[in-house]
Every structure is written in C-alpha cells, then in structure tokens.
Amino acid sequence: MEIAIVITLAAGVVKGLAWLRQRLRRRRTEGGVPLGQASIDSAVPTFRIVSLGLQGAGKTLLLASMFHELQAPTRQSYYLSAAPADVAKLTEWFATMADTTDPGGWPAGTTLSETRRFAFTVKTRTADSVHDILRLDYLEYAGELLTRTDPAGAERQAELFAQVQSADAVLGILDGQRIRQHLDGEARGWAELDRTLNILIPHMMNITCPISFVLTKWDLLADLHEDEDTRLARVRDLLMANDHFRALVNTHGTQRVVRLIPVSAVGRGFATIDQHGHVVKVPSAQAQPTYADVPLSAVVPDVFDQAEMRLHEEFTADLDEEIRQWTRRTPLERLSSAATLAGQSAGRALLQYIGTPAVTVMGDVMMGMFLDSRRRRADTEEAQVDRQVNQAERRVQEFLHARRRVLRDMRGKPDQLEGRLPSSRLTAGL
Amino acid sequence: MATVTAQAWPFLVARGRRAGYRTLLMPQPFLAEGDAALLENNVQPSGVPDRPEVLNLTTRMGRAISVVHATHRLTAADLGQADDPKDEHGRPLHLLYGYVRPRGTRVEPDPADLRTARATALEVYRRFLDDEANFTTGAGQPFPLRTSLRTPAESRPAPGAAPRWRPSLRVVLAATLALLCIVFLLFTLTILGDTPTPPKPECVIEAGTTDCPTPTPTGSSTAQKRMVGGTSSARK
Ligand SMILES: Nc1nc2c(ncn2[C@@H]2O[C@H](COP(=O)(O)OP(=O)(O)OP(=O)(O)O)[C@@H](O)[C@H]2O)c(=O)[nH]1
Ligand SMILES: [Mg+2]
Numbered sequence: 199m200e201i202a203i204v205i206t207l208a209a210g211v212v213k214g215l216a217w218l219r220q221r222l223r224r225r226r227t228e229g230g231v232p233l234g235q236a237s238i239d240s241a242v243p244t245f246r247i248v249s250l251g252l253q254g255a256g257k258t259l260l261l262a263s264m265f266h267e268l269q270a271p272t273r274q275s276y277y278l279s280a281a282p283a284d285v286a287k288l289t290e291w292f293a294t295m296a297d298t299t300d301p302g303g304w305p306a307g308t309t310l311s312e313t314r315r316f317a318f319t320v321k322t323r324t325a326d327s328v329h330d331i332l333r334l335d336y337l338e339y340a341g342e343l344l345t346r347t348d349p350a351g352a353e354r355q356a357e358l359f360a361q362v363q364s365a366d367a368v369l370g371i372l373d374g375q376r377i378r379q380h381l382d383g384e385a386r387g388w389a390e391l392d393r394t395l396n397i398l399i400p401h402m403m404n405i406t407c408p409i410s411f412v413l414t415k416w417d418l419l420a421d422l423h424e425d426e427d428t429r430l431a432r433v434r435d436l437l438m439a440n441d442h443f444r445a446l447v448n449t450h451g452t453q454r455v456v457r458l459i460p461v462s463a464v465g466r467g468f469a470t471i472d473q474h475g476h477v478v479k480v481p482s483a484q485a486q487p488t489y490a491d492v493p494l495s496a497v498v499p500d501v502f503d504q505a506e507m508r509l510h511e512e513f514t515a516d517l518d519e520e521i522r523q524w525t526r527r528t529p530l531e532r533l534s535s536a537a538t539l540a541g542q543s544a545g546r547a548l549l550q551y552i553g554t555p556a557v558t559v560m561g562d563v564m565m566g567m568f569l570d571s572r573r574r575r576a577d578t579e580e581a582q583v584d585r586q587v588n589q590a591e592r593r594v595q596e597f598l599h600a601r602r603r604v605l606r607d608m609r610g611k612p613d614q615l616e617g618r619l620p621s622s623r624l625t626a627g628l
Numbered sequence: 629m630a631t632v633t634a635q636a637w638p639f640l641v642a643r644g645r646r647a648g649y650r651t652l653l654m655p656q657p658f659l660a661e662g663d664a665a666l667l668e669n670n671v672q673p674s675g676v677p678d679r680p681e682v683l684n685l686t687t688r689m690g691r692a693i694s695v696v697h698a699t700h701r702l703t704a705a706d707l708g709q710a711d712d713p714k715d716e717h718g719r720p721l722h723l724l725y726g727y728v729r730p731r732g733t734r735v736e737p738d739p740a741d742l743r744t745a746r747a748t749a750l751e752v753y754r755r756f757l758d759d760e761a762n763f764t765t766g767a768g769q770p771f772p773l774r775t776s777l778r779t780p781a782e783s784r785p786a787p788g789a790a791p792r793w794r795p796s797l798r799v800v801l802a803a804t805l806a807l808l809c810i811v812f813l814l815f816t817l818t819i820l821g822d823t824p825t826p827p828k829p830e831c832v833i834e835a836g837t838t839d840c841p842t843p844t845p846t847g848s849s850t851a852q853k854r855m856v857g858g859t860s861s862a863r864k
Contacts, residue, residue, distance in 0.1 A: 253648055254717030290675070302712060304719045309641070309649050310668045342648030350651065350664040375717070476718035 233524055234590030237516040238597045242319075243509055244333040245501045247494070248362050249412070250401060251371025252394050253341035256414030258308055259463035260371070261316070261338055262291035263487035264494060271323065273491070274607040275600075276331060278318045288316075295464065296485035301478050308340040310354055320498075322600045329600045332502070334494070337361050344397050362401050366505075367408045367497035370398050374415035374460070375477065377433055381422065392440075399442045402450075408500035409450050411437075411624070412493045416460035417468060418477070431621040434458055438624070451625030457496050457612060458624050462488040495611035502605060517594065521587075635770040636696075636727035636741060640749040641668055644760040646716050653752045655728045656767040663688045667695065671724050674699040678746075680726070680737045696737045696775075697726030698746075706750060707757065725749035729773055738774035 231239075251257045265288040268278040280288070291305045318334040343355050362368060372394060379387025402409055413433060422429045437458070438444050450456050462468075464479075465486035472478045502509075615622050637655030651668050658666060670685055676699075683695040700706075700723040702713050713721050727745040748768070756763045 254715070254719075302714060302718065302720055304717075306673060306719055306722050307643055307649070307715060307717070309671075309673060309724070310665075311670055311672045340649065342643075346648070348650075348664070349662075350668055353665060354669070474714075475716070476714050478718060 232590065232593065233586050234517065234520065234593045237513060237520045238594065239330070240516050241509065241513040241597075242330045242332055243502075243505060244335055245366040245498060245505075246335045246337075246361065246364060247367050247369065247497065248337050248358075248365040249369040249371050249493075250344070250362065250398050251341055251414075252344055252373070252390075252397065253307060254375075255341055255371045255373040255394070256463060257341060257371055258291060258305055258338065259295055260412065260414060260461060260490065260493070261336065262288050262295065262305075263461075263463035263485075263490040265318075266292050267487055267491040268494070274604075274611070276320050276322045276604040276607060278334075279321050280316060280318050284316050287314075292485075298479045298481055298483055301481070302476070303479075304477075307342075308338065310340055310343070310351060313337075313339045313343075313354055313357070320604065322604050324596055324600055327596075329597055331601050331604045332498070334498070359401075363405065365405065365407055366501045367410075368402060368405060369493050369497065370402055370409060370411045372411055372413050372437070374413050374418055375471075377413070377436065378415070378418045378471070379475070380436075381419075381432075395437075395440055395443055399446050402446055406453075408454055408497045408504070409456060410493055410496045411456070411458045413458055413460045415462065415477070416488060417462040417464060417466045418471065419460075420466050427619045427621050430458070430460055430619050433460075434621050434624065447624045454500055455612075456624045457616075457622050459489060459492050459496060459612070459615065459622055460619070461490050461493065463490060489615060492611050492615050495608040496615075499605050499609045521590075525583075634730050634732070634773050636729040636745075636773045637770050638727045638745040638748040638768040639667055639695075639697075639725065640752050640768075641671055641724040642722065642749075642753055642756070643715060644757060645714070645721075647760040647763075651765055652756050652763065653749060653766050653768045656769060657691075658687070658728075659765070659767045661687065661689050667728075671695060671697050671726070673722060673724055677701055678742070680739070680742050682737065684731055692731040693728050694731045695726060695728050696742065696745075697724060698742055699724055700746060700749075702753075707754060713757075723749050723753060727768075727771075727773075729775075736775075740774045741771075744771055 249257050249260065265278055265280070265285075268274075268276075269285075271277045294300075294303055294305050297303055314337075316334075316336045316338060318336060320331045320334065322329050322331055337358070339354070339358055343351055343358050346352075346355060373390070376387045376390045376394070380391060381387070413430075419429055419433070422432060438447070447456050463485075465484075465488050467480060468483040468485050469477050469479050612622070637657065638653060639651065639655055640653035641649060641651050643649040649668065651664065654664070654667070658664070666685060666687060670683060674681055674697075678698045678700055680696050680698050683697065685693055685695055687693060702721045702723060704710060704712050707713055715721055723746070725746050727741060748771075752766055
C-alpha cells in the first residue's frame with residue numbers, strides 16, 4: 199500500500215513536470231506574441247483617477263453616464279472597455295436612472311461594502327487591430343466616507359485617503375443641486391456647498407497631480423439664464439468668491455489649466471425638483487447625458503504629459519531589450535557571421551583552419567557547394583528576420599500613431615467645451 | 629442525522645434621509661467585541677427585493693458565522709406615510725437587514741427567520757428616522773432560529789464505523805523524500821535539457837573555438853536602431 203502511494207505520487211509529479219517542461223519549451227520556441235508586441239503592451243500606463251465628492255453629489259451617476267458616453271467610439275476615436283461584471287454594474291445604474299416608469303427610481307446611495315475599483319481600458323481601433331492606449335483605475339465609493347468619524351468606516355476611509363494621495367488625477371465633485379438651492383435662497387444650499395469646499399480643499403491642496411472641478415446636475419441650473427456660458431459664469435463667480443477655493447485654483451493654476459466642467463448625467467429636461475426638494479424624473483423623458491465625457495478627457499492628457507518622459511524611456515528600453523532577447527534566440531547573428539565568412543576567400547581558409555569537422559574532410563567542389571548552401575540558407579533566414587523586424591517596426595509606429603490620435607481627441611474635448619463655454623476655464627492661462 | 633436549533637441575532641444597516649449608512653442594529657456579541665465594521669463592510673445590497681443571501685464570515689475573535697441578509701426598499705406603507713420615503717437627494721431608501729447565526733453546513737434559510745429579522749429591523753428604523761442625528765446603535769437580541777442547522781460535527785464517523793485509512797508518519801516521510809529526489813532530478817534535467825545548444829551548421833566557427841566573433845552589423849541590429857529611433861522621433 200505504502201509503496202503504491204509513493205509510486206503514484208512520483209508518477210504524478212513526473213507527468214506534471216514533463217507537461218510543464220513541454221509548455222515552457224513550446225513557449226520558448228514559438229514565442230507566441232509577435233515581435234514588438236510585448237513592449238507595446240507594457241507601454242500601456244495605468245492612471246489612477248479619484249472623484250472626490252460628498253454623498254449625493256452625483257459620483258455614481260457621473261461614472262455610469264461617462265461610461266455610457268464613452269463605451270463606443272461615437273464622437274471620438276477611442277472608447278472605454280471594462281470587465282463584464284463592471285460593465286453589468288454600470289449598465290444597471292444607467293438603466294435604473296434612465297427608466298422613467300419609476301419616477302423615484304434612482305440607484306441607491308453607495309454603501310461602504312460597495313466600494314469598488316473600476317478598471318477601464320482606453321482603446322482605439324485601426325484598420326486591422328485594436329490598441330490598448332491606457333488604463334484607468336477609478337475608485338467608486340460612498341461619499342459619506344469623507345465625513346465619517348466613527349471607527350466602523352476608519353479602514354475604508356484610510357484606503358480612500360491613500361488613494362487620493364497617490365492619485366494621478368483628482369476630480370473635485372461639486373453638487374449642482376446645492377448651488378441651485380443657494381441661488382433659490384435656501385440657506386441649506388450655501389451651508390452644504392461651504393461644507394463641501396471645506397472638506398475637499400485640504401485634500402486637493404496637498405496633491406500635485408492634475409485636478410479639475412466637475413459641477414454635477416447641470417440640467418437643474420438650466421433656468422438660471424438662457425445663455426449657458428452666463429449660467430456657468432455665475433457659478434464660477436460664486437465659487438471664486440470663496441477665498442479657499444480661489445487659493446486652491448491659483449495654486450494649481452501655476453502648473454496647468456484648472457477647469458470647471460458642468461455635467462449632467464441625465465441631460466436637460468429629464469428631471470426636475472419637486473415640492474419636497476427631491477430630484478424626480480419627468481415622465482417619458484429620455485436620458486441624454488451632457489458633457490459627461492469631458493472630465494476624464496480634461497485630466498488624462500495632462501497626466502500623460504506628466505508621465506511622458508518616463509513612459510518614453512521605459513518603452514524604448516523595453517523595446518531594446520525585447521529585440522536583444524529575440525535576436526539572441528534566433529541564429530541570426532551566427533548566420534550572418536557564417537554568410538560573411540563564406541563570401542570571403544579568407545573565410546574558407548579560416549573555416550578550414552578552425553577545423554569544422556565537415557569542412558576538413560571536404561574537397562574543393564564539395565566545399566564550394568557547402569558554402570553556397572550556407573549562404574543561401576543564411577540569406578533566406580536573414581530575409582525572414584528582416585521581415586519580422588520590419589513588421590514589428592510597423593506595429594510600433596501604428597501604436598504610437600494611434601496613441602497620438604487618442605490623446606489629440608481627448609485634448610479636443612475640453613477645448614471644444616471651452617470654445618462653447620469660456621467660463622469653464624478657471625485659471626487665466628499659462 | 630444530528631441537527632441543532634440555534635439562536636440568531638438580527639441586524640440592520642441603512643441610511644437615513646440625511647445620515648449616511650450605519651449599522652443601526654448590531655448583533656449583541658459584535659457590540660460587546662467591538663466588531664463594528666464587519667457587517668457594513670461585507671453585506672452588499674441585492675437588486676432582488678427581500679431575497680435571502682448567505683454570507684460566511686469570521687469575526688475578529690475568530691468565530692465562524694453565517695450572515696443571512698436581504699435588501700428591502702422602504703415603502704410608504706412600511707412607515708405609515710403617504711409617499712415612498714426618500715433620502716435628501718431623492719433616492720429610495722433601503723434596509724440591508726437579516727440575522728447572524730453560528731456557521732453550520734448549508735441549509736435553506738427558513739423565510740420565517742428573515743421575517744422576524746425584518747420586523748425587528750423596521751421597528752428600529754422607524755425610531756432612527758424620528759431622530760437620525762441622535763440615534764445610537766442598538767444591540768440585536770437573540771431569537772431562536774426556525775432554520776435547523778446541520779453542524780460540521782455530523783461529518784464525524786459514527787462510533788463503530790470501520791476506521792478510515794490514515795497514512796502513517798513513515799509513509800508521509802518516505803513519500804516526501806521520494807518526491808524531493810524526483811523534483812531535484814527533473815529540475816536538473818530540465819535546466820540542462822533546456823540550455824540552448826547552438827545549432828552547429830549556423831555557427832560554423834564554433835567547432836574549434838569557444839566563442840563566436842562579434843557579429844557584424846546585420847539586418848536585425850540596424851532594424852533595431854531604426855525602430856528605437858523611429859520611436860523617439862514619433863514622440864516628438
Ligand atoms: N437632475 C439630475 N440629478 C442628478 C444628476 N446626477 C445625480 N443626480 C441626483 O443626485 C442623486 C445622487 O446621485 P449619486 O450619483 O447617487 O450620488 P453619489 O455621489 O454617488 O452619492 P453617494 O453614493 O451617497 O456617495 C441621484 O439619485 C439623482 O437624484 C444629474 O446629472 N441631474
Ligand atoms: Mg454613489
């Protein structure tokens with residue numbers, strides 16, 4: 199019995215190792231990924247984005263509508279892709295929001311247990327391939343975490359603050375409904391807005407990454423003035439009248455443009471405020487998010503610019519290494535040495551001198567044929583190698599071109615917004 | 629088949645009109661042990677109203693528990709009001725309620741237990757809504773479970789049953805030793821076997837010397853430079 203166990207175990211291990219070895223060999227010989235692709239894949243950076251906003255400010259709906267707007271390359275060359283479970287969640291939120299058969303049916307407030315990181319990949323298509331350009335790590339959390347003081351939320355709160363400190367970009371979320379309340383003369387509106395600024399500003403003051411402010415629920419401010427930029431200018435003046443807010447904007451403004459981006463997750467006319475002050479849907483209205491795609495586009499190119507030097511160096515080094523490794527694996531270097539030698543008369547003598555067994559026993563004719571065959575083989579293999587390297591070069595160029603196009607499109611979004619709403623720029627300019 | 633009737637402790641996690649989510653009713657042992665965040669951190673709202681879900685957790689004190697929970701969207705009737713209650717942002721209010729019981733092997737939760745937990749949760753929630761700011765978390769008192777648990781003890785062999793074979797220490801040692809030897813042998817073989825042997829005909833010079841001459845610039849190395857150069861120029 200005991201021996202049988204030992205034998206069975208040993209047999210299992212032998213089989214397992216043989217299988218592993220075979221796989222390793224196959225991987226080593228086949229290579230699998232085309233030359234250059236590994237470097238391209240590792241040249242895709244991940245940027246961490248945090249939207250900083252209190253409970254009810256509109257973070258969840260902003261995320262859902264942003265994904266809704268960017269899930270296909272409709273108005274831009276790029277689109278967002280996410281894991282199926284994340285897509286399902288985002289789609290569910292959007293559907294709940296857009297469903298007017300349930301007038302009060304908004305997605306519930308985010309719970310502590312629903313804290314979740316969404317991993318998006320910004321992709322673009324070219325004629326015959328899809329390129330991953332960059333990845334975004336986006337934290338979705340309960341806004342109340344920012345203000346909790348009890349021990350139950352302490353762990354998650356520490357996680358959130360750490361995320362803010364290490365973020366590549368931060369979006370400050372300002373609740374448009376509070377501004378509406380304030381402008382309507384409700385004391386609560388200003389009190390809440392002031393509280394929001396007092397909570398967000400210390401966090402945003404301590405970071406050096408790109409920031410933008412997002413003014414949510416823009417549709418609720420539609421009747422402030424018929425001209426959209428005048429409306430935004432009123433909000434901007436209101437915010438800039440706050441000393442702390444102005445100081446924050448000016449501090450960050452020395453490095454790059456700081457924007458105030460109005461967004462509506464649902465679009466104008468989809469919802470209204472009822473007599474209790476609740477946002478309710480308008481029956482049979484259609485959700486059409488407004489500017490929901492802009493906030494990401496406003497910060498990502500800046501983040502990219504900041505990281506570009508490092509990314510470029512890493513990419514070049516990776517590519518160098520990949521090609522070095524690859525040429526080491528192919529007989530190219532040896533082939534070309536042989537071909538060069540065979541082409542020279544001295545080469546033949548050298549070969550004889552070195553004493554290659556086959557060569558030493560060959561007559562002149564045989565020797566000539568041997569060298570010819572070596573040269574032919576070397577030529578074809580060298581041509582193959584050259585072709586692969588050329589293809590790799592094309593692949594790399596195509597990737598770089600696709601990335602430039604995506605970044606250009608991204609930069610275009612806040613620029614277009616600014617063309618339409620000049621008040622969206624909070625800093626004078628650089 | 630041995631079953632035990634156990635006790636369960638109701639709980640409630642919910643937010644108010646203004647106050648954010650809190651554990652409003654905490655199983656009494658959790659309160660005593662200061663395991664304040666366990667339920668809030670782990671109980672996820674469900675999209676299907678009042679459908680029981682079971683979650684296995686371990687408390688800070690190392691106790692294995694099962695949390696049977698469900699999500700209930702509050703209605704006007706629940707609170708005796710005219711309209712469905714909402715938070716100040718206009719969102720519906722939900723109860724994440726249920727009970728905590730000692731972990732047993734999987735059994736379908738009896739709906740009656742969940743109903744008991746919901747009734748307790750609603751009662752607590754009404755009190756909370758009356759004065760959100762000054763509400764303090766209550767201790768969930770135990771109630772007898774209708775759901776009968778099969779405890780893991782059941783899987784122990786019945787007395788008198790034929791003893792199951794257990795490997796002796798000697799066998800385990802022998803097997804480990806044999807395994808180690810085989811792994812070492814195969815590892816050595818794998819390493820040696822995988823050392824790329826230079827393809828003889830390609831490196832003709834190799835036969836009589838230990839190293840090949842430095843390669844002359846080839847298609848690949850020029851292409852390599854070209855590509856890297858291309859990269860940098862492309863980024864300008
Ligand atoms: N009219 C209008 N209402 C909005 C918009 N975005 C959010 N709301 C309203 O604001 C509520 C809160 O939005 P959420 O996205 O859930 O807020 P949140 O920041 O995720 O809140 P927490 O999860 O509590 O942190 C929604 O239920 C809507 O009633 C918008 O663009 N327009
Ligand atoms: Mg939310």
